[in-house]
Amino acid sequence: MPFAPQLASSHWVDSVMKTLTPDQRVAQLFMVAAYSNRKRIDEDSVSTLVQQYGVGGLIFFQGGPVRQSKLVNRYQSQAKVPLLVAMDGEWGVGMRLDSTTRFPYQMSMGGIRDNQLLYTMGQEIARQFKRLGMHVNFAPVVDVNNNANNPVIGFRSWGENRENVTEKSYQYMKGMQDAGVLAVAKHFPGHGDTDTDSHLALPLIRVDQRRIDTLELFPFRSLMRRGLGGVMIAHLNIPALDSTGMPSTLSKPIVTGLLKQKLGFEGMVFTDAMNMKGVISKYPPGDADVRAILAGNDILEFSRNIPLALRMVREAINKGLINQEEIDTRCRKVLALKQWAGLNHYKPINLKNLYQDLNTPHANYLTRRLSELSVTLLRNQNKLLPLQRLDTLRLATLTIGTKDTTFFQRMVADYAPVQHFWLPATASLNELTAMRETLKPYNTVLIGVNNLGSLPATNFGVTPEVNVMLHELVGQKQKMIVSVFGNAYSLSRIRDLDRADAVLLAYQESQNAQEVTAEIIFGGLGATGKLPVTVSSRYPIGAGLTTQGGIRLAYSYPEAARMNNNLEARVDSIVNGAIAAKALPGAEVLIARKGVVVLRKSYGTHSFADAPAQAGKSSRPVRNTDIYDLASVTKVSAALPSLMKLQDEGKFNPDMTMGQVFPEFKGTNKNDLKLRDVLTHQARLKAWIPFWQNYVKKDGTLRHRFFHADSSRRYPLPVARNIWARKDFPARIHKAIGGSPLNDKPGYVYSDLSFIMYPAFVQAASGQTIDQFAQQNFYKPLGATTLGYNPTRRFPLARIVPTEYDSLFRKQQLHGTVHDEGAALLGGLSGHAGLFADANDLAKLVQMYAWNGRYGGQQLIKPETLAEYERCQFCPDNRRGLGFDRPATNPAVNASKNASQSSFGHTGFTGTYWWVEPKEDLVVIFLSNRVNPTRRNNKISSLNVRTNILQVAIEAAQKVGKASVESAVPKE
Structure with a gap:
């Protein structure tokens, strides 16, 4: 009272x-x-x-x-x-x-x-x-x-x-x-x-x-x-x-x-x-x-x-x-x-x-939500925002007023590949001229005006140089999007905003305001804010345009997606417990519901402190931008989407036979195997073949005629550091698969073999290698910068999490090259392993699955195709979809006790995992390197680390209760 x-x-x-x-x-x-x-x-x-x-x-x-x-x-x-x-x-x-x-x-x-x-x-x-x-x-x-x-x-x-x-x-x-x-x-x-x-x-x-x-x-x-x-x-x-x-x-x-x-x-x-x-x-x-x-x-x-x-x-x-x-x-x-x-x-x-x-999840959510509703879109020529077709954009950010990477720039990088640039608020003419030349290769530039003031006596921090810069930059052939992180009245002091393609007002420079602005630009959120004051005749009180949100991932807290606020604490307990039990040295967890990333957190270090490879040095803490070897998650993140895309183009269907898809299998025992049986792992294919054993001597050393310390035309395939394989290895492996016997008895046996072959089919059907095909059709449209093969060609080694110390084949710590031996012999390019990514980029692909093949305003896979691959093909005898895994009878194997029969996903040998629970509109991603330093450590499974995280995520969605922030209506 x-x-x-x-x-x-x-x-x-x-x-x-x-x-x-x-x-x-x-x-x-x-x-x-x-x-x-x-x-x-x-x-x-x-x-x-x-x-x-x-x-x-x-x-x-x-x-x-x-x-x-x-x-x-x-x-x-x-x-x-x-x-x-x-x-x-x-x-x-x-x-x-x-x-x-x-x-x-x-x-x-x-x-x-x-x-x-x-x-x-x-x-x-x-x-x-x-x-x-x-x-x-x-x-x-x-x-x-x-x-x-x-x-x-x-x-x-x-x-x-x-x-x-x-x-x-x-x-x-x-x-x-x-x-x-x-x-x-x-x-x-x-x-x-x-x-x-x-x-x-x-x-x-x-x-x-x-x-x-x-x-x-x-x-x-x-x-x-x-x-x-x-x-x-x-x-x-x-x-x-x-x-x-x-x-x-x-x-x-x-x-x-x-x-x-x-x-x-x-x-x-x-x-x-x-x-x-x-x-x-x-x-x-x-x-x-x-x-x-x-x-x-x-x-x-x-x-x-x-x-x-x-x-x-x-x-x-x-x-x-x-x-x-x-x-x-x-x-x-x-x-x-x-x-x-x-x-x-x-x-x-x-x-x-x-x-x-004081710093509760509810408090964090509430301030985030208020920022989401505040940011105001004042100009949007030709409905430029939210940005479409990321695969056609060459993006740059330019921050005016600070020399440090801003929260806005970091969030932009979460959505798409981008280059960042900076200019001081008092830049010289030479600096401005140089920057104008630097930005010419980019067709879309996101300008952030930062470090503004609040006092009219100081022109709200808008310097003459800022106005000169904007005059020179906007109105060019490039698309220019200007975001003002400062006082609303500062808009009246900034010239040439009416020549920009889009203008956003964030009112202040807080982390939330900057991140939310980027989310609106990319369609994670829709713009809804209105000007509370008259800035000028062009921008009167009440001005503010609306845009569509929810076309890409947004980022907030559990409450934003009606999930229980104890989610993070429960996940912390599981992962920190696993690290304490030495099930894994570190990990990253990403959980999204209703298209909102509500938890994105890294734990532990790249390696155990007492690991032999760490002698005398400290291990790097895991960061959200770190890149992991996805292992078998490659199957459903590279090979499978490629097959579905080819099916949409009329070039593939699961009722074809292996002989139809792979000409080299004609006349073999694989000729009549139906791909529907193959993709559900019941076609009697062997689980795997240790190809590498044929190419080492009895003492375990490499046979030199197949490997070389340097790359060359004859040895172009990277196997590990200072190990390059002969170019005929793909043909050798394909031949070995074609000549391999089938299992004596029919039934479910999880097999890598067909997935090793799919890149050859993708190339034959599309004229592109599987990495090129996946990049063009999925990763680039998704803005998934890190998703791809052979990451050392694009990223520093420090950002890539090491996997196993390979004491049998490569005799070294594996870091930046694929863990799987078979994929290594293929130069890291296979359909069963070889893909690397960080959790955020993998989440974009998985969210596309959860959204029935649509992401960023593009239909990347037809909904009916995706639905066919997700459904159980031969239940109850075989739990599998086409390529996708589905809940097993024993929930500890791959899903949790509360996972529905419509859920699907996949696990990876290195300790990776993603799962979609459609009934809760839920995506769970877990990335770890549990094989570091040895694959013999399987505590991740005995402790049910991944499935327990899925379980607490489902419970957080199911037990949130009826109360929410928006329902708190005051009574007079």
Whole structure:
């Protein structure tokens, strides 16, 4: 329930009042500034004010959550009456404290249409306040910002429309107060139409009373009617309300006459900081404090000199200027607020798990979601966005204003191959000319304008050089997409935006804002934001285009896909347990639901620290961009999609025979084998053939006529480091497969042999090698940069995760070359093994399967073809689809107990795995190198690591419950 001044007559308030001297009652009206990032002498000075003078409260500024909480506990233990603790947390505690959640600025959210999310934000901010032992938030800012040159409000306001400001402020306010934290609307009677910073001087408001009543006071009046608990008075000179020139904080006509009497506000009235030049430039400390009390304020914030202020207030009381009864009434009101906040049952802050309790998955999701709804698309010529046909684009990013790789650039790289470039905001003409030449090979350039400012006096950080750069770059034959990571008003200072092909406004430079902007560009998300202010005639309030989302993967948190927020913790437990058990040195997990990547996390290291290959050196931590040997996952990630594509083209179908597909098998025992039986592993083919054993001597050394230390026309096939194989190995292996016997008995036997042959068929049918065919038809359209064979040709070795130490054949640590011996003899190019990828790029291919062959707006495989390959062909005797694996009778083999019979996927010998659960719209990918340092380690299977992760993912989807962020509807 909202704060009620009636609590001032409660038993607890009465009992405390009896213990306070008249001077201590005055002290209860003061809140002093505190910091958790300053020296011990500063902390001790606050202790003195608490112990010696009995101040009523604290307002915390910069620092950290643990340090601040320790100080709060210290100060509370020293206080005779529990202290009221406050903060300016307009965008949450992260506005002041490091390592905590920072919600978007109010103006960033001014154009979102789902106001109910702001109620949820208010609740979450209040939860964090209470966890930190705080009771009052000096928020929301309800100023209607109708002056683009406002130097102090600007991005802190919801915008220029009074109704929009009011409704958003109400939701934020009610969310906080319903959760037990007092909301303080500011800055009364309205700070939105100023061109002076009240921190530096006293702003003059040059409008009449009617305008103030209909515009500035509109949000305050509405919120007061609906339970607003607190109001902060601004330092303003408003002749229409007080002709004396008195700062509004010290003005009785404004504080008492207008706020308390005319508007009837009975809640808590706070001054703005009493150390600001807007008040003390004319009225020095002490004098200003007396005048603030005379004006009718209940609590004075950040008084510059507490001992002086208390002495001068006492003198004013003694002189009869201030009535002690009025002091007592306000003291009771302060105590009533303390009781409302629960301080009558004060408990110290528990420091255990403080960081985790503040940075919850829900908090992370909520700030991400608010950013998603905020980013505004202002220009989109010829519906360029979301970008289509990635295989036709030559992408570059250009960041103006910073020399470091930005979050925006990293997210762009998650979607497509791209080259990054940078220019300073004050680039020289030579630098600009050179950059223009550098960008010429690219047909699409994504420009990010970064490191902007918030002040109109500095042109919002838009330098003349920035405008010269944009003038020279936009309007060329290339497609230019400009993203502005800064204040909305900065758009009016950036020239030539109307010549760009697309323009996006992200409002700020946070990680969320930058990543979300990239997601909108590529269609992971749709654009929905609207401008909350008028920037120019071209970009008026309400401007904002919409685009389609969900055509590519998006990135968020479990809550975004209606999954239980304990998902990450449960996956952490499984993977960290597997690493501790030495089942694998490291791994990456990616889980997506409804096209949203909700978990993408790496664990462990590339190798065990005690592995022989690691002697004397530390192993590299696994990163999300690391590339893994996919082993048998190659079958369903290269060979199988190629076959399906050829079937769509009428060049293949599973009812053909091996003799029809492979001419060399005519007249052999493979001639009449149907591909439907072959692809379901029931065609009596041998499981595998150890081809390599025919090419080593009895002592295990390589037969030199088949291998060479250097590549040449005769030895072009890479087998391992400094080992190159003869070019006739593919023919030799194909011949060996053709001559191999069939199994004596029919039935299911998992076999590599046909998949070794499919690249030859793909080349014969398409004229391209399998890597070329897969790249052209799948990996490039998907933007899957890392998916491919022989990764050392494209990526540094440090990015590739090592596999086994091969002690039998190649006698070396395998790193960057395929683990499978048969695929190695084929130069790493096979249909059964040889493919490498990182989890993100593999997820694009798997999501394409989950989306019935469609991704990025392109139908890459016909839905009916994919459906045929996914379904069980010979159930119940054989679980397999065509190439795809499906749940086994024993769920520990390949799926989990909750996996449906419509689910499908594949496992890889090196410890890789992906699985699709259509019933939950779920994709699970697990990449590891469990064969490092030896394949004899099979703990990954005995511990059911991969299937357990699938199980917790399914449970997280099934057990999420009915409640969600969007359903949290406030009740008046």
